[in-house]
Amino acid sequence: MYRYDEFDRRFLEARVAQYRDQVRRRLAGELSEDEFRPLRLMNGLYLQLHAYMLRIAIPYGTLSPEKLRMLAKIARRYDRGYGHFTTRQNIQFNWIKLEETPDILAELATVEMHGIQTSGNCIRNVTADPLAGAAADEIEDPRPYCEIIRQWSTLHPEFSFLPRKFKIAVSGAVAADRAAVRVHDIGLYLRRNAAGEVGFEVLVGGGLGRTPMIAKTLRAFLPKRQLLPYLEATLRVYNEFGRRDNLFKSRIKILVQSLGIEKMREAVEAEFAVMGESPLELPPETIAAISAHFAPPPFAAAAEEDEAALEEARASDPAFARWVARNVVRHRVESYAIAIVSLKPPGRPPGDVTAEQMERLAELAEIFSLGEIRVTHEQNLVLPHVRRGDLPELWWRLRAADLGHANAGLASDIIACPGLDYCSLANARSIPVAQDLSRHLAARDHEIGELRIKISGCINACGHHHVGHIGILGVDKNGEEFYQITIGGSADENAALGAIIGPAVAADAVTSAVDKLIDVYLRERREGERFPETYRRLGAAPFKEALYAAH
Amino acid sequence: MSLDVTDADPGPMDSEPAGDVTPVASETRRAVTGNRLRDGRPVYFIGNGRWSDTIDEAAHVAAEEAERLLTEAQQGKPHPVVAPYVFDVTVANGRLRPVSLRERIRAFGPTVGLRR
Numbered sequence: 001m002y003r004y005d006e007f008d009r010r011f012l013e014a015r016v017a018q019y020r021d022q023v024r025r026r027l028a029g030e031l032s033e034d035e036f037r038p039l040r041l042m043n044g045l046y047l048q049l050h051a052y053m054l055r056i057a058i059p060y061g062t063l064s065p066e067k068l069r070m071l072a073k074i075a076r077r078y079d080r081g082y083g084h085f086t087t088r089q090n091i092q093f094n095w096i097k098l099e100e101t102p103d104i105l106a107e108l109a110t111v112e113m114h115g116i117q118t119s120g121n122c123i124r125n126v127t128a129d130p131l132a133g134a135a136a137d138e139i140e141d142p143r144p145y146c147e148i149i150r151q152w153s154t155l156h157p158e159f160s161f162l163p164r165k166f167k168i169a170v171s172g173a174v175a176a177d178r179a180a181v182r183v184h185d186i187g188l189y190l191r192r193n194a195a196g197e198v199g200f201e202v203l204v205g206g207g208l209g210r211t212p213m214i215a216k217t218l219r220a221f222l223p224k225r226q227l228l229p230y231l232e233a234t235l236r237v238y239n240e241f242g243r244r245d246n247l248f249k250s251r252i253k254i255l256v257q258s259l260g261i262e263k264m265r266e267a268v269e270a271e272f273a274v275m276g277e278s279p280l281e282l283p284p285e286t287i288a289a290i291s292a293h294f295a296p297p298p299f300a301a302a303a304e305e306d307e308a309a310l311e312e313a314r315a316s317d318p319a320f321a322r323w324v325a326r327n328v329v330r331h332r333v334e335s336y337a338i339a340i341v342s343l344k345p346p347g348r349p350p351g352d353v354t355a356e357q358m359e360r361l362a363e364l365a366e367i368f369s370l371g372e373i374r375v376t377h378e379q380n381l382v383l384p385h386v387r388r389g390d391l392p393e394l395w396w397r398l399r400a401a402d403l404g405h406a407n408a409g410l411a412s413d414i415i416a417c418p419g420l421d422y423c424s425l426a427n428a429r430s431i432p433v434a435q436d437l438s439r440h441l442a443a444r445d446h447e448i449g450e451l452r453i454k455i456s457g458c459i460n461a462c463g464h465h466h467v468g469h470i471g472i473l474g475v476d477k478n479g480e481e482f483y484q485i486t487i488g489g490s491a492d493e494n495a496a497l498g499a500i501i502g503p504a505v506a507a508d509a510v511t512s513a514v515d516k517l518i519d520v521y522l523r524e525r526r527e528g529e530r531f532p533e534t535y536r537r538l539g540a541a542p543f544k545e546a547l548y549a550a551h
Numbered sequence: 552m553s554l555d556v557t558d559a560d561p562g563p564m565d566s567e568p569a570g571d572v573t574p575v576a577s578e579t580r581r582a583v584t585g586n587r588l589r590d591g592r593p594v595y596f597i598g599n600g601r602w603s604d605t606i607d608e609a610a611h612v613a614a615e616e617a618e619r620l621l622t623e624a625q626q627g628k629p630h631p632v633v634a635p636y637v638f639d640v641t642v643a644n645g646r647l648r649p650v651s652l653r654e655r656i657r658a659f660g661p662t663v664g665l666r667r
Contacts, residue, residue, distance in 0.1 A: 027589060029629020047633060049657050051591035097590035349663055420653060421661035429652075431663040479651060 001062050001372075002147045002293040004112045012109045015116065019043055020102035027099060042122075044115020045101055048424050052096040055118040056108065060128035060146035060170070061089030061375040065362035068373055070111045072358035078104050083358070085343060085351040087415060087464050088167070089127045089375040090118055094422050116154065121162045123153035123235075127169045129178045130376040133294060134384035136332045139190045140198055142172035144291040145227060148282065152228050159235050163242035164250040166235070167207075175493055180377055182206050182215045182495035183467055185252045186234060191221060199223045204234060204264065205256030208461035212497045213253045216261040218268060224287060226272075228280035233272035237264070297370040297385055302335030306389030313392035322446065323395050323406035337388050339369075340408040341381040341398060346442035349431045350416045351379030360401040368394045377464075377491075378415055378452075380408065411441040411451040411518070415464055419457030419474060420481075426457035428474025428481040433510055440511050441518075448518055450530050452491070467491035469531040470514060471498040481507045487517060487543055488535040496532065501540055502548045516546040579650060580642055581617035582609040583624040584657070585635035593657040594632055596624040602632055606647050606658040611640055 004012070019039070026036040040046075044055040056071070063071075071091060075083050078100050079093040086092055096104070108114055117124055126146045133141040149168060153159065159166070169184040171177050181187035187203035200222045206215030222230050238252045241259075256264050314321040329338040341361065343351050353361075361381065365373045368390050369383035376382060386394055398404035407413045414437060417423065419430030434455050441448070454468030465471035471486035483505055486498030505513050520542050525534045535543070583596040587604070594602040595609035603609065612620050617637045624635045639650040649655045656662065 027629070033633050047586055047591055049653070050593060050660070051586075099589045421656060421663050429662060431661075435663065481652065 001064060001143075002059070002290070008112070009109075012112070012114060015043075015114070016102065016105045016109050019105055023098060023102050038120065040098075040101075041119040042116065043101075043105065044118035045096070045098070046119065046424075048094065048422055049420075050422065051094060052098050052101070053422070054093045054096045054101065054104065054115055055086070056091050056093075056113055056115050057118050057125045058090050058113075058375050059150050060126055060132070060143050061130050061377075062128075062132075062143065063373040063375065064111075065365050065371055065373070067111045067113055068358050068362040068365070070108060070113065072355040072362070074104055074107065075355040075358065082352050082354045084349075084418065085353065085375050085379050085381070087377050087379065087417070087462060088125055089130070089377055090125055091375070092418070094418070119165075120160075121164050121166075122160050123149075123156065123162075123166045123168065125167075126150050126153070127167075127179055127184075127377060129171045129173055130374040130382045131178060131329060131338055131384065132172060132374075133296065134331055134336075134338050135173060135178075136330045137174050137176055138172045138332065139174055139192055140172045141291075141294055142170040142188070142190055143294050144287060145188070145190075145200075145224075146170050147290050147293065148228065148287075149231065152231070152280070158232075159239065162235070162239055163244045164247075166238075166252065168231075177491075177493040177495070178376075180464070180467065180491040180495075182493075183208055183212070183464075183491060184215065186231065187215050188227075193221050197223070200227060202230065202234075204268075205253040205261070206495075207251050207253040208464060208466045209251070210248055210459050211254065211257075212461070212466040213257065214495050214497065215253075216256065218261070218265055225282050225284075227282055229275055229278035230268075230272055232278070232280060233275060234268050236271050237267045241267070297372070299333050299336060299370075299385070300387065303387075303389055306335060306387060309389050310391055317392075319406070320392060320395055323404060324391060326406045326410065327408040328391060331385070333385075335388055337386050337391060339383040339386045339391065339394060339398075340376075341383060341403050342405040342407050342413060343380050343403070344407060344413045344438060345402055345405050346407075346412050347435050347439040350414050350434050350438075353381075357401050357403060360397070361403070364394065364397055378413070380413070407442070407445050409450045409452065410445040411448050411453060412438040412445050414438050414453045414455060415468070416455040417457050417463035419455075419463075423457060423462075425460055426474065427459075427476040428457050428483065428507075430455040430457040430463055430472075430474055433472060433474070433483065433507070436511050437514060440515070444518070448522065451518070451521075452531075453514070454489075464491060465489075466497050467495065468498060469535075470517060472510065472514075475504055477504065483507065483510045485510075485513060485517075485547075487540070488532055490532045494532070499540060502544055505547075513547055517543050520546045578641070579614070579639050580611040580647075581614055581620065581637050582606075582611040582640050582647065583621050583635050584609070584638055584654070585624075585632035588629075588631050588633050591633075596620065596632075596635065598623070600627050606640075606649070607645070609640070609647055611642060611647060 025031045046053040084092045169179045170188040171179045172190040183206040189201040202219040203215035204218040327340040370385040374382040414434045416430040416434035420426035452469045454464045455472040456463035456465040457474045467489040473484040489498030490496045640647045
């Protein structure tokens, strides 16, 4: 992974010192809250219902054991012993004290971590396919380009006060999209053109929230060399024409919608042309230098007994076999595998991990995954480089830490935002809904197969409910929590927004409502059909009937 | 000192005071809350420039007095509390219960715990 050089380290130290003084002045009353708020937000510090919340950047979801151990230390020393992984591959701590944040940021800086640009109207954490560099279906590892974009966008003087937040995601897979690229402000797919050259398809104007939209293609093929100038041109058009008069119409998706993609493209291409030869162009040697930080680790040769040991373990232990079937993904190196670590034990808050679990995972990454851990946007973790012969031992150790649940992508693998239990923006709780659903559905997981349930506590959609196969949105109706259900959404390469299926249901009716939708799906599905495909084939009628028809 | 999470997240059904589900007097009163600057914890104005993290100690007034109470709560510099505001409570048996779920969660903690 990318290692800071001396310039990076000095920058971070200076930033911590600057922030320490800002906190001192705030506590002394020398800065008002209005003056201080943008400063703390620039370091990822929010004020929520119970305490401050610190959002720490995990660039493109890539962690080392050292970083994960530091997160465990932060959880233990400064929080309540746990952290929460988010839908943007970051981590959040919910119980932070302002007066301790300078020390927290100083400790994070020792492992090259921070909360910079995890909030505010700037370019946020660039996210990526969590299987990057390991997946068998990749054109190229997207992470070097994520790192290039991260460096370009950090403290960018022109783009630190955009009309609104800006989110970029990058995927390098041939066809699959494991990074929800199409619901980002800018999405990038690595593509190969007819001449066999690798470049980017650039998409723009995706997003969730109040007005969800699927991104449109801005440029079908962009040579790698032009990545930063083209992004710069796009951001300039947004910065100039994006609305600043209305918070709810300030994202780039609104600009794309109002201009239309053709006019948007014209504007970007015109700005790009005016820029001419740009110092931001990426010569091959620059790409190579950054890519060197992401060189494949030293994979060991396959041992003859590896496959036999794996097969024997599968044959003798059905629980292990289920875990392999669900949570293990094919690696580009034949003797290795990718292991998905579920952070969704049924009945637990999705994405929450204790300090002890973090330390255990750091150790497991060192022993079994060549020192790497990834965070997914679905609030799970990944050990990307596991020898196939080590899978049985790894699983035993994950299970001992309550991290070995075989439910990746199944109904009990629910995404949920923190919701009204923690978040000052929320209208309703999301975690208890997720807990109840996951407890109830766990027994049906393997019968149902893949099913993505996503829950948000408000219209800001941090739980990505718009792109859930079943989406659940908490709303406040006269002081009572109700839940609006959508179906047919998808965050993958066939991205789609879910459709509202009918009136919101009461909190105690959500689980039975989801049950009924699943019953329709199981009754009607064809061989190999996932929930969204069944929905697209049948339409909403049978689902609505099951939920709302008087019986 | 870091707290064991089982201590930290008792859940509201464990930590809400018993016996106040149906207050004897259902009149809605007004109190003032905010987040303590240094640690972000919810605190309640008790008068004379003082704040408490226990809701039962909050000063509460009739609706028409709310503005006055808020103004009083906003005095003092440096102010120890971020953005104080008025919220609704009911009172029964000397105990205060916030009317809204959001304020109940602020007063008594998240309804979820990591180890539930």
